[in-house]
């Protein structure tokens with residue numbers, strides 16, 4: 180190797196050292212440039228980052244195939260909206276409260292678990308598949324967490340400082356199971372009877388969190404479940420109930436009614452809590468748009484699941500959920516993933532794909548879905564979510 184070449188490599192090395200310093204500086208700077216030090220999330224499978232599967236181990240492949248390349252406790256192929264939100268604010272992914280190994284709560288906690296409901300899982304009302312970790316339990320866990328943090332010396336390992344509670348975002352993405360789990364048995368009119376309770380339980384939970392120091396609340400509304408492949412298969416409906424996009428009109432109208440009620444309750448809650456910012460987040464609008472015009476957003480399939488069994492229009496069979504194997508008609512039937520989840524809105528008939536979640540998260544981060552208007556950019560340097 181010649182002298183010139185050696186010099187060249189020495190200079191290159193220096194550049195690389197400077198570059199590394201700059202990168203680490205900009206990383207720590209971006210970290211510091213967010214008013215929100217953490218996120219406390221309350222929810223169901225749509226935002227569960229591993230809580231349910233920590234409590235009840237499973238979570239088989241192909242979940243996680245796209246981003247994590249292995250099961251990551253999430254009921255989707257990659258990242259959830261909550262993951263993208265954390266990334267956008269320059270925060271790490273949220274650890275589940277129930278996960279005893281490897282969790283880091285310095286930037287918040289995720290209390291969400293798959294199949295959680297807002298209302299208590301009343302055994303006569305919610306029959307099967309409902310998580311014991313309802314919103315009331317998640318709130319109890321939050322209180323316990325704050326109690327522990329308040330008692331800890333500053334800088335305790337993997338715990339935040341005690342001022343994190345005023346300096347965090349509180350996010351809610353829950354209510355879907357209250358809405359859907361009794362639809363088949365009680366019908367829309369039966370479910371509508373207890374929806375006011377769902378909404379008022381969300382409001383009272385916000386008020387309790389306000390009492391703990393919470394000031395900024397983002398509440399994601401209910402998705403257009405009338406477009407979900409699972410619902411299209413499981414809920415009886417006439418062909419005339421399908422709209423031009425293949426979604427069930429009556430169920431989607433009931434979702435719109437629920438969302439109006441939620442929005443009004445949040446407006447009232449906001450008035451009751453003068454120092455709080457309570458924001459209704461219209462994720463429903465984006466999901467509906469994705470189901471109706473997947474092609475406009477770089478996707479291909481709306482009401483057809485990527486991971487399922489049976490093929491056909493919906494590729495969903497309630498006997499064999501994504502990743503499961505069951506004997507059907509004397510044969511082993513396995514619900515496998517499609518090779519191209521990036522082309523689908525629906526991962527498994529219920530949950531959105533990473534591709535859909537990314538579109539939704541981008542729209543949240545750029546402030547288009549907040550009512551009343553709210554600018555995250557005002558509080559944080561929003562990071563690209565790649």
Ligand SMILES: *[C@@H]1O[C@H](CO)[C@@H](O)[C@H](O)[C@H]1NC(C)=O
Nearest residue numbers: 299300301302303304305373
């Ligand atoms: C459970 O639901 C049933 C039917 O709506 C109701 O009559 C009953 O009071 C509920 N029980 C509890 C403990 O909430």
Ligand SMILES: *[C@@H]1O[C@H](CO)[C@@H](O)[C@H](O)[C@H]1NC(C)=O
Nearest residue numbers: 504505506507509510511512
């Ligand atoms: C289904 O697969 C299991 C595991 O590979 C095997 O033991 C069983 O015999 C198969 N059943 C049928 C009906 O093919």
Ligand SMILES: *[C@@H]1O[C@H](CO)[C@@H](O)[C@H](O)[C@H]1NC(C)=O
Nearest residue numbers: 538539541542543545546547
């Ligand atoms: C926000 O993002 C959505 C989806 O990416 C886009 O359609 C919309 O134009 C953006 N709005 C603003 C204000 O940037």
